[in-house]
Amino acid sequence: MKALHFGAGNIGRGFIGKLLADAGIELTFADVNQAVLDALNARKEYPVHVVGEQALVEIVKGVDAINSTSEEVISKIAQVDIVTTAVGPQILERIAPGIAKGLAKRSDSGNSRPLNIIACENMVRGTSQLKVQVLNALPAQYHDWVEAHVGFVDSAVDRIVPPSESASNDPLEVTVETFSEWIVDKTQFKGQLPQIPGMELTDNLMAFVERKLFTLNTGHAITAYLGQLNGHKTIRDAILDGKVRAIVKGAMEESGAVLIKRYGFDPAKHAAYINKILGRFENPYLKDDVERVGRQPLRKLSAGDRLIKPTLGTLEYHLPHPNLVTGIAAAMHYHSDQDPQAQELAALLAEKGPQDALAQVSGLDSKSEVVADVVKAYNAIK
Ligand SMILES: NC(=O)C1=CN([C@@H]2O[C@H](COP(=O)(O)OP(=O)(O)OC[C@H]3O[C@@H](n4cnc5c(N)ncnc54)[C@H](O)[C@@H]3O)[C@@H](O)[C@H]2O)C=CC1
Numbered sequence: 308m309k310a311l312h313f314g315a316g317n318i319g320r321g322f323i324g325k326l327l328a329d330a331g332i333e334l335t336f337a338d339v340n341q342a343v344l345d346a347l348n349a350r351k352e353y354p355v356h357v358v359g360e361q362a363l364v365e366i367v368k369g370v371d372a373i374n375s376t377s378e379e380v381i382s383k384i385a386q387v388d389i390v391t392t393a394v395g396p397q398i399l400e401r402i403a404p405g406i407a408k409g410l411a412k413r414s415d416s417g418n419s420r421p422l423n424i425i426a427c428e429n430m431v432r433g434t435s436q437l438k439v440q441v442l443n444a445l446p447a448q449y450h451d452w453v454e455a456h457v458g459f460v461d462s463a464v465d466r467i468v469p470p471s472e473s474a475s476n477d478p479l480e481v482t483v484e485t486f487s488e489w490i491v492d493k494t495q496f497k498g499q500l501p502q503i504p505g506m507e508l509t510d511n512l513m514a515f516v517e518r519k520l521f522t523l524n525t526g527h528a529i530t531a532y533l534g535q536l537n538g539h540k541t542i543r544d545a546i547l548d549g550k551v552r553a554i555v556k557g558a559m560e561e562s563g564a565v566l567i568k569r570y571g572f573d574p575a576k577h578a579a580y581i582n583k584i585l586g587r588f589e590n591p592y593l594k595d596d597v598e599r600v601g602r603q604p605l606r607k608l609s610a611g612d613r614l615i616k617p618t619l620g621t622l623e624y625h626l627p628h629p630n631l632v633t634g635i636a637a638a639m640h641y642h643s644d645q646d647p648q649a650q651e652l653a654a655l656l657a658e659k660g661p662q663d664a665l666a667q668v669s670g671l672d673s674k675s676e677v678v679a680d681v682v683k684a685y686n687a688i689k
């Protein structure tokens with residue numbers, strides 16, 4: 308088996324790429340970070356520090372790398388059996404044209420072996436969104452062939468992998484938590500279902516995507532935003548602050564009530580899932596900055612993402628949402644000199660004020676009660 312993985316970053320090296328290589332799959336990374344590409348091609352391996360009760364270092368072997376903007380990507384797509392991505396939601400549209408060219412070459416070369424593409428991004432059905440972008444870039448004469456031979460498989464990816472503070476300045480070293488969960492939609496594969504240890508196959512993906520995105524990521528983001536407001540630099544410090552913890556736990560429970568209603572989750576099991584996540588946020592072995600988790604606040608305040616989607620669910624089922632409201636208000640106060648979206652958010656708030664800025668970013672009705680509640684919380688924080 309051969310695989311091409313776009314995005315040799317934290318999750319790419321620390322989780323998805325590691326699972327593929329450990330399964331004996333011949334793995335090539337595609338990235339744009341030349342230092343990472345050169346190091347991968349020079350060494351063909353890299354260390355993963357799995358931190359927890361017992362820290363261990365696992366060496367990922369038999370990997371190489373190509374530049375994501377090169378023609379080599381096209382020939383790789385024409386030959387491999389699996390393509391995975393972990394580039395960030397906003398980058399998917401940039402890799403779609405290269406994937407389209409590769410699929411055309413695969414068809415023209417008469418390669419009828421099934422190819423499965425799995426986007427591993429913090430998105431709801433990110434691969435289905437990538438499929439639309441690939442088909443938009445692919446001449447219509449190939450579309451039927453793609454439907455017959457290429458699976459676009461949605462997934463839920465869960466492992467906390469902060470940027471590694473490599474003591475040895477190794478650009479490849481990555482530090483990961485022990486916990487990991489990669490769940491893929493088995494109904495979308497073409498050909499044989501691959502048996503990759505650590506990759507769970509399900510026919511009920513949406514329940515798992517929403518459980519992860521609207522529990523872990525919802526809680527994580529609110530921890531980051533309240534953490535910054537309370538002067539904490541790391542997620543651990545923030546979640547150990549009782550004021551922050553109470554609101555984060557409350558928000559995950561409010562979002563959880565929606566998930567329990569929508570997917571019939573067992574309430575006791577879901578409460579345990581929430582408590583396990585709070586423990587993961589406390590992880591003393593991970594150094595995770597609030598800036599990483601709070602990055603790109605416009606994306607995180609958008610309608611289908613971790614703050615607004617759960618709140619819409621509470622409105623749909625007439626469930627309480629005071630802690631989600633506080634979390635949204637805290638997100639609106641997020642600031643970062645390095646994050647263009649944080650600067651854009653601040654400019655929008657200065658120009659339009661909280662009510663209209665929130666409505667524009669989230670798609671919520673500016674005249675709605677929930678927007679009024681958020682504005683009140685936003686001004687109270689101010
Ligand atoms: N870090 C984490 O704990 C988790 C991250 N994720 C998701 O994984 C995705 C990646 O996140 P991270 O690994 O944290 O980010 P990262 O920034 O560490 O990795 C992204 C990689 O993509 C590369 N890249 C940028 N443009 C590219 C292009 N055109 N072609 C190929 N590669 C390109 C970057 O050079 C970088 O190496 C995001 O969607 C994130 O939401 C999901 C679960 C956990």
Ligand SMILES: O=P(O)(O)OC[C@H]1O[C@](O)(CO)[C@@H](O)[C@@H]1O
Pocket residue numbers: 429464465466467468523524527528599600602603
């Ligand atoms: O990668 P994003 O969506 O910007 O957000 C970072 C999130 O990804 C994760 O790393 C895992 O989903 C969380 O640790 C964090 O909430």
